[in-house]
Amino acid sequence: xxxxxxxxxxxxxxxKWRRWFHQHPGVGFDVEETSNEIxxxxxxxxxxxxxxxxxxxxxxxxEKHKDFKTVAIRADIDALxxxxxxxxxxxxxxPGKMHGCGHDAHAAMALGAAKYLYLNKEKLGVNxxxxxxxxxxxxxxxxxxxxxGLFEDYPYDYVFGCHIGLIFPELDGGQxxxxxxxxxxxxxxxxxxIKGFGGHGxxxxxTVDPIVIAANIITSVQTIVSRNLAPTDTAIxxxxxxxxxxxxxxxPEQVNLxxxxxxxxxxxxxxxxxxxxxxxxxxxxxxxxxxELVFKSGYPAVVNNGEMVNIVKEKLIHIFPEDDIIELKKPxxxxxxxxxxxxxxxxxxxxxxxxNEEKGITYPHHHPKFNIDEGILWKGTAAFCQLVLNxxxx
Numbered sequence: 001x002x003x004x005x006x007x008x009x010x011x012x013x014x015x016k017w018r019r020w021f022h023q024h025p026g027v028g029f030d031v032e033e034t035s036n037e038i039x040x041x042x043x044x045x046x047x048x049x050x051x052x053x054x055x056x057x058x059x060x061x062x063e064k065h066k067d068f069k070t071v072a073i074r075a076d077i078d079a080l081x082x083x084x085x086x087x088x089x090x091x092x093x094x095p096g097k098m099h100g101c102g103h104d105a106h107a108a109m110a111l112g113a114a115k116y117l118y119l120n121k122e123k124l125g126v127n128x129x130x131x132x133x134x135x136x137x138x139x140x141x142x143x144x145x146x147x148x149g150l151f152e153d154y155p156y157d158y159v160f161g162c163h164i165g166l167i168f169p170e171l172d173g174g175q176x177x178x179x180x181x182x183x184x185x186x187x188x189x190x191x192x193x194i195k196g197f198g199g200h201g202x203x204x205x206x207t208v209d210p211i212v213i214a215a216n217i218i219t220s221v222q223t224i225v226s227r228n229l230a231p232t233d234t235a236i237x238x239x240x241x242x243x244x245x246x247x248x249x250x251x252p253e254q255v256n257l258x259x260x261x262x263x264x265x266x267x268x269x270x271x272x273x274x275x276x277x278x279x280x281x282x283x284x285x286x287x288x289x290x291x292e293l294v295f296k297s298g299y300p301a302v303v304n305n306g307e308m309v310n311i312v313k314e315k316l317i318h319i320f321p322e323d324d325i326i327e328l329k330k331p332x333x334x335x336x337x338x339x340x341x342x343x344x345x346x347x348x349x350x351x352x353x354x355x356n357e358e359k360g361i362t363y364p365h366h367h368p369k370f371n372i373d374e375g376i377l378w379k380g381t382a383a384f385c386q387l388v389l390n391x392x393x394x
Contacts, residue, residue, distance in 0.1 A: 004319055006120075007382040010112050014381060015374045017041070018108035019090035025079030025097040025104070028139040031056045034077050038107060038132050045115050051153070054144035058132040061154055062118060070127040071388050072156035074341050075110035076103045076136035085368035100370040102164040102354060107132060109162065109380035116385050125392030129154050131341070140297075142337035151344050158308065159347035160387055161338045162380050164354040164372055165365055168328055171353030173361075174376040176316055176383065178309050178350050179328040185236075185262040186269055187298030187335035192217070192257040192280065194244075195290040201249040208288040210255040211244055216283050218242075218257070224275045235263040235272060236333050262333040264301050300339040305346035312348045312383075315390045319382055334365075352380050 001009070024033045035056040042050055042060045049061040058077075084091055084098035092098045099105075114130050131150070135141025171177045194217070196210035218239050225235050237259065244255030261276075263269040277293060284291045313325055328351070338349045354372035355361055363369040 003386070004382060007112075007116060007385065008378050010116060010381065011378045013115070014108050014112040014377045017111050018104050018374060018377060021077070021104035021107050022090050022099050023093050025092050025094060025099050027079055027081050027097055028137070029054060029056050029134045029141065031078050031134045034107065035132070035134070038077070038111065041111055042114060042130075045118050047114070047118065053148045053150050054134060054141055056134040057141065057145045059150060059154065060114060060130040062114075062121060062124075062128040064121060064124040064127050068125065068127050069157040069392070070129050070154065071391050072129040072131055072159040072341065072345070072347075073110050073113055073384050073388070074131040074133060074159060074161040074338060075106040076133045076141070077107045078103055078134050078137055078139070078141065080137055080366060082366065082368055086371055088371070098368070100367060101137065101365050102372055103136065105164045105354070105372050105377055105380070106162065109164075109377055110384065112378070112381035113384035113388070116381065117388060123389055126388065128388055129156050136337055140337060142340040146340055146344070156345050158391060159341045159345050160312075160384060161341070161347070161349045162352055162383065163336070163349065164352045164380060165370075166353070166355045166362070167332050167334065167365060168351055168353070170328070171326060171351060173353050173356045173373050174379055175324045175326055175353045176312075176320060176350055176379075177326050177328045177353070178312055178348065179304060179331070180306050180309050181331065182264040182301045182303045183328060183331050183349065184302035184336045184339070185264055185331065185333040186266070186301040188261050188269065188273075189296040189298060190259055190261065190276070191294045191296070193292040194255045194257065194284065195292070196251070196253060196288075198251050198253040201251055204251060207251045209251050210289055211252065213284055213287045213289045214242065214244065214255040214257060216287070217280060220279045220283055221276060224272055224279070228271060228275050229268055233263075233265070233268050234331065234333070235261070235268050237261050237272065237276070260298075262335065264331060299335045299337045300343065302336050302339045302349050303342065304348045305342070308346050308348040311391065312350055312387065315386050316383055319386050320379070350383070352376065352383070
């Protein structure tokens with residue numbers, strides 16, 4: 001049997017794993033069921049060097065030789081706080097939680113690679129580290145695992161990850177997307193408290209209206225991207241929450257704002273933060289109010305190593321049609337903490353198209369009806385295995 005036929009021989013099991021993960025979603029670091037199921041399957045395969053990080057992160061190490069280099073494969077495993085609306089037999093068992101971003105598939109594809117590579121370890125020219133990470137969806141799971149010593153315990157030389165789904169519309173189902181440029185944005189969240197002086201809505205002259213201040217801040221901040229950054233720089237400032245006031249005729253004491261900034265390089269991020277603070281200070285002072293601003297740490301931008309992107313392209317064309325390896329020209333402004341693993345060693349985060357219009361699988365990520373075409377899961381496993389088996393030939 002050929003390599004691809006061998007991988008396809010695992011397809012039924014990969015789909016079974018994916019459906020189990022889909023039915024048992026956990027949010028953030030509360031993914032104990034998923035972690036336990038992953039560890040159980042790893043032990044059944046034969047893995048013994050298994051450790052936990054950040055409570056529910058699972059790491060499995062397959063050592064071929066202590067002097068060999070190590071390739072890491074990372075998969076995130078957490079779900080989202082969404083009520084699923086899919087009409088499938090494997091729908092989430094927990095109302096209000098669902099795998100709406102494909103992490104169930106990531107875990108299953110990596111587990112498939114773990115099984116194939118263990119059963120074929122005589123072919124390995126490297127050691128392999130599998131990282132099953134909780135808390136990708138805004139909880140900082142990657143950084144938490146690394147802070148607990150993952151890299152010191154298992155210093156990897158290369159790292160690969162794959163994101164399945166419909167992030168890039170230019171990818172048809174089963175196609176692989178690669179990028180030499182920053183491909184996912186750096187993220188930071190902010191919270192702003194605008195403080196005024198409340199009073200009667202019919203007597204605004206006796207108040208400092210925080211709603212008016214907030215409205216001016218929201219519109220003024222939008223000029224940062226259009227007037228303070230170069231037109232070629234990609235960035236976003238989004239206000240996602242405005243809270244203030246309790247009645248139609250009362251000017252409130254305070255308005256609270258919250259949102260996110262996204263950017264592809266640190267210079268842009270720094271400039272956005274500086275101008276954000278300057279606008280808050282200027283507008284608040286002009287209207288007689290005060291403000292409090294808190295920026296929360298987010299994720300760095302996802303930036304692949306150029307040589308590793310070349311490797312992905314060169315190795316995967318041996319198992320997939322060359323036309324199915326697509327160079328992505330534009331980034332997504334979504335964030336991903338795969339960036340932390342890429343900061344420790346050269347690697348590549350690639351994308352696997354998961355849509356299938358004939359099956360009605362067209363809903364976007366984080367939608368209650370998000371789903372992926374299970375018929376392409378084997379390709380993620382095959383890609384991981386092909387890279388691991390051939391990385392030592394560079």
